[in-house]
Amino acid sequence: MPLPRMLPVSMAIAIAVLAVSGADAANPAVKACVASCSEARSSCRSEVGARFEGDVAACSGAADERDCRRLAKRVQKAGKKACNDARKACKRCCKLDAESCVKPPELPVASGSFALPERAALETALEEGGFPPGPEGRGFTVLQLPDGVFYIDPAARSPVSAAGECADAMLACLSPPERNAAGCFALLATCKGKPWKGDAPVCCPAGCGERYQALLQEGLAAEDALAAAIWLKPTCMPQLEGHVEPEP
Amino acid sequence: MRWVLCGAVLAAACLHPGAGGAWDVRCIPVTGPADAECQDPFERARTPWEEHPLAEHRQLLVESFLIAGLPDLLRQEFTLTVYAGSEILEAPTGDYESVRPLLTGAEREQSRRLTVPMMASLPDFSYTLWDWASGNEVCPPDPGHPAFDCHNYESHIGWLNSNHMLPQARHWYAYLHGLAVERAGECKQIADSLAGPQAIRFRDWLLACEKEALVIEGVAQHYLQDAWAIGHMMERWGSTEIADFGFDRGLGFLISGFVGAVHGSKAMFDETPPFSEAAPWDDPINAPHADVGYVDGLDGPLPRPGVGDRFLPQLMGLRSGLPGDDYAPQREALFGCAVDGLREVYAATAQVHGALEAPLPLFDARRQVEQDSCWVQRVTNSSFHTGIGVHHGAFADPATLLIPGIVGWTMSDMVGFFVLDAPVTTPEVRERFQTDVGYVATLAGHYARIRPDGTEMASGARPAGAPAASGGGLSLAGVGSNSVYARGGPGVPPSGYSDPLLPWGLTDPDPAQQERKQALNLTFADAHAADRCQELQAADLQAYVDAAQQAAGGDPELAEAACGQCVQMIAPHLRFGVEGSHDANREAFCALVAEAPFAPAFLYTGEAGPFTGAEPGDLASLRSAARARCCSGGGAADFSGVWGGTCTDAGSEAFQGDCELNIVQSGTDVSGTLGVCGAGGTVSISATASGGGLSNVVIGAGSCMATGSGSLAGDQLTITATGACGGPVAATIVATKDLGVCP
DSSP states (O other): OOOOSOOOHHHHHHHHHHHHHHHHHHOHHHHHHHHHHHHHHHHHHHHHHHHHHHHHHHHTTOTTHHHHHHHHHHHHHHHHHHHHHHHHHHHHHHHTTOSOOOOOOOOOOOOSOOOOOOTTHHHHHHHHTTOOBOGGGOSEEEEEETTEEEEEOTTOOOHHHHHHHHHHHHHHHOBTTTBOHHHHHHHSEEOOSOTTSSSOOSEEOHHHHHHHHHHHHTTOOHHHHHHHHHHSSSOSSTTOTTOOOOOO | OOOOOHHHHHHHTTTOHHHHSSSOOOOOOTTSOTTOOOOSHHHHHTSOOOOOTTOHHHHHHHHHHHHHTOOGGGGSOEEEEEEEOOOEEEETTEEEEOOOBOSSOOOEEEEEEEOTGGGGGGGGTOSSHHHHHTTTOSOTTSTTSOHHHHTSTTTTGGGGOGGGSTTHHHHHHHHHHHHHHHHHHHHHHHHHHSOHHHHHHTHHHHHHHHHHHHHHHHHHHHHHHHHTSGGGSSOOSOOSSGGGGTTOHHHHHHHHHHHHHHHOOHHHHTTSTTGGGGOOBOOTTTSOOTTOEEEOTTTOSSOEEOOOTTOHHHHTTSSOOSTTOOOHHHHHHHHHHHHHHHHHHHHTSOOTTOOOOOOOSOSOTTOOTTSGGGTOOEEOHHHHHHHHSOEEBOTTSOOEESSTTIIIIIHHHHHTTOEEOSSSOOHHHHHHHHHHHHHHHHHHHHHHHHOTTOOHHHHTOOOTTOOOOSSOTTOBTTBOOGGGGOOOBTTBOSSTTSOOOSOOOSOOSSHHHHHHHHHHHHHTTTTTHHHHHTTOOHHHHHHHHHHHHHHTTSOHHHHHHHHHHHHHHHGGGEESEETTEEOGGGOOHHHHHOOTTOOOOOEEOOOOSOOOSOSOOSHHHHHHHHHHHHHTTOOEEEOOSOBOOEEEETTTTEEEEOBOOEEEETTEEOBOSTTBBTTSSBOEEEEEEESSSEEEEEEETTEEEEEESSOOTTOEEEEEEESBOSTTOBSOEEEEEEOOOOO
16 A cells, blocks of 8 residues: 655654554653652652641741631642642653652742832932933933933833843742742732733743743753743743844 | 842952952052052053052062062063054043053153053953053953953953953963063073164163063963962853853853952952941951861862952061961962062073072072962862851951851852843843852852862862763853963964064964054054164155154144154154264164165165264264154243343334243143243254244343344244254244334
């Protein structure tokens, strides 16, 4: 029987994937590796559960007990997601025949309180400082230079400024061992839509926490992973890549 | 008033030399009040950088000299005489005469007053020593660019000064220190070739050579001093080459601004309205701050407190810093490195200035300037993070953070709103810069929280495994951190426009190198007499004589310049006597120092022997002889002194009276009584009258008399003075006086 002259592309890819999967599944080492991923996730979730119970217990009798419990749940939810994401990363690793693929995620830790940066503070200060208007009435002139004008326009928000807000909020929150980055991502408001528009509180996009954990799984240190998640490609801030400030 | 001047932080550091340089520098106009500052780059290159409380680099070198045990004579002011063109340089603040030396065709004689210690300020005013020698009249990093603009902070110097920060500062120091040591060795070689009386004869030139070696080291010491200013113990992004910024001046400007924010902006804010009205701005890192310190290469890993520009009194222990802080380790480390470098240079000379004495025990003797112990200090992560913010107030109060949250959105957002009319920078580049600054600032904040005493941020290393960024790790819009561009070292120039390799002669196959070498050779002309011995041929020497004699009698300034340049160039080649019979006791410098196979060219004074050995053989007499050779027929004289007279016969208008011949050279009256030189020597005087009725002229010491008949109107009395008049006068001098009409 003659072979078909051309397989549809999607079918060809599917066959290839199945062949690889079949090969992986048949590989005892890969199978064992994947199993270890599942075990690690179980262990991870147990840890999350234990921490949650501890956090909830600590909320008892607190003045803001309700808020405290709500926070504990958010942290627990973020922890479970981190466990799941870590398992997925682990399985991907196994298929690459990596020798050791179990890398526990950074479980969120969050307690205490901190002050979020205020977006309006800059404009207020510029107004109170009596800075003259910027070029064409935009923002405030800070310095006149031979080569142009330095000015700040607090109204000209962009994906860059939104990424800055997220980073600034994260740094305001970070206070190891009281709060780690994973915990701060859980604590901070999640951006909806375009965070550089509107008056919603300072936030971080949902993808930032995931990207942070993924970078940890890739081997980055925590301090490097946070900055990279927000600023480096592929960034967690929508439209930051390729964003270009309009010409003044 | 609440001050929130975020944007200025980025701009600020570009605007003031002190903001980009570590320890401060100051140029005070010669004629201005003590609190005035030189107005522009041309004035800075023409002004000796005198002592001033904010001349911190200079002061540090003075202290280093004292501690190092170098002779006091090396710190004294001296003057370089250079021969330049008559070009007038126009600047918004005034016009300036060129001081850029010319190999031939001099039209003006210029003086450059300087001290070795002041040269530690040079890298904040000029790019290189040859740039200073050229009067800041060219643009080393951008040869097609107007020199005036080229030497302004906002347009060039500020964003090309990455070599003032580590590790590039080490490379620049190493290169210049290598030159200084090598030059010192050359000086010793010249001194060694001059035995006994000849070493005394040419002592001034030996001193000039040693001074030049220390001048080179003085410039080098700027980079060493910077390395011990805490705001410079970090990897400032960028390079000294415009090409490394992709020829994007705007990007260089932005990077300079960000670096200035980290470094500390006191120097700018304190002096620029309207910020100055709210001074002080004791902005860390240069100002003391509880979170600011550095990790020392020898004494780490615990950080030490540190200070930078504008806080030299704290460093020196003359004023208190923060309670409990002691800056003695920083100070003694700086002096340890400085002393090691200075002593190595001076020890390589013949020590004509005086013997090297034992150093004072005020420095860290473990430091060696060619080792890591002087160069691997870095500010802590906590310092770096704190430095990004802007602080206002006095550090001891303490200064308060005005720009909270600058690490993240404030900084990165702010730069996006700059309007830079500087050419080239595109919105895409600005966007890359914004995101990369955001990355760096976020990283700094995180490191400050988890490893405050680490030095990762100041080390400029891209985190291992970091994904590719738009700018790539710790780069800013594609411009790498300092170590990426750390080039050169001993024997290898760190940039394309560095001071040239030795020897600094008059010629080089590369025209650019030749330009630099000539500027240095001719500015430090006495120091380089030996170099020229091998280069100037007989025809060259005769050309100087011809030029001087042609200029004689013309424009006095031009004549004096041509004469002076001739003297400067031929004196080392001048033999007393005639070819085949010259005075061996007064042998030409070139004959003494030239090494085989070079055969120097000579000129001769024309004196006939025999020589008794009693003839004056000092450098002054050599210069006088050279002047006689160059400038016969030149010189200037006038009758500006007493010129009285009476008409002895109203009918014939005969004249008799006293007159005085004033012989003026270089603006100085060197004459004594008529016929006798005040500077020593004698002058033969003769006088003639012409043009009218005078027929008899009698001239004698202190008086002259002319008699005749008829009207004196139009009569010219010409007095001719000929002979060796000591000092600078040794020529035939002709002066005339219109006698006018008897009253």
